[in-house]
Amino acid sequence: MLCWFPYLYISPVQAQALVVSVGEGSYSTQLPFGAVGPQKANGEAVLPKISPTFSQPVQTNDFWSSLLFPFFNNPHSNVIHAHPLNVKAVSQGLEIGHSPNHVLAASDYVYPYTPQITVGIEGMNAAQTVADAYGDWTATALWKDEGAQMRATFGHGLPFVYFNITGGEAKLDFSSSPTIWYNQDEVLGITVEGRHYGVFAP
Template structure:
């Protein structure tokens, strides 16, 4: 299994370079192309045939087609998006969230679980029934998805290696959290929902703004968010009691990633590439200003000298 450590600030590590063949422009020891190279012998890699499903700030940006979230661009309700440690898909009622875990069957393991119709947790707005979602913005490793339906305006932001998912809404409709797997294992704790024994044994905490109240009916939890427009959910770290996790994670629950950027510096003499990862925070409430960011194995195993040190918080995923 992969192990994801968390770090709260700037991440720096060493990567190898990539070269692309076609009508190329030489650059030191590498090259790049500005011309579409065409399809291969199997007629693959053609231009996307679908009209991208974009809105908002994404309308003014180039549209990447090879991102981990690109399925949302071409389908009304895209999915199969894995950010490690979570997986996501769009639904009429909002964003479906599941824990990415290995499904062991006989001598083999399916490391793509969950791929079924299971809906561990679906987050959206009360009464939301959208025909589809759109990509409304993206940065270097985050993407924002938007749902619109009869005055309801809901946005979710997800990011690679992020155990948190961030939500905003426009208008007065209540926030909605539908627990479709073991809904009896949810506790209301003030402004928080403590979700246990979900798909794959996952545990989550939903953080509404301070002073918020949750109500429940048939496994669907709703809140006015204390007249605010933001909330978040976090996967509880492995080995941490959920009542401790609510204390550890809450300061980060209201610090959203406003932007993410990665820059590279190539040292010709050492033939090493150093990548600097920067997260810009947007503080919704409180005095905390650090985004809760996870690191994948190839990152924490190759930290450059002087880089931030990961915390001992651990998430296991495939």
């Protein structure tokens, strides 16, 4: 007698996949067969750098994605073109620059990254910078170093960056000696390399 027993094999990975309903649609918690997630140039998988309180869907294709994923082995970020500001997370804090003039490189118009100010905390040397939250046009980065921490919120179209610092004294470093043209009522007006900035304390 020949018997046939139909069966369904479910691999451990497949068994963990969930279909999550959202309104009239749904999504799977597992990539389709053959698909790959975020990777470095060498094919190594990368995980997002997020704070313990980060509770939003992880973005993979936004202007600030290098803050989330260390694609080029940078534990902080690559240059983030928020326009009109350019920013870059480093171990000492957030570099801020403005590049008003483009240059022609081959057949591309580019705006070279030239930071003028680094905002951080006195003595800070953070091992990494992580994503703490984001909005439609903004992202918030988080630095921690021993008992000090700093959050910086920047966004597309915003001519400012908002900082929240605890556990230490705020520190400003400049790419060259600044010209101070206003300094009173917790407001500092400075010019660095022809770019004018205002610093407003709470």
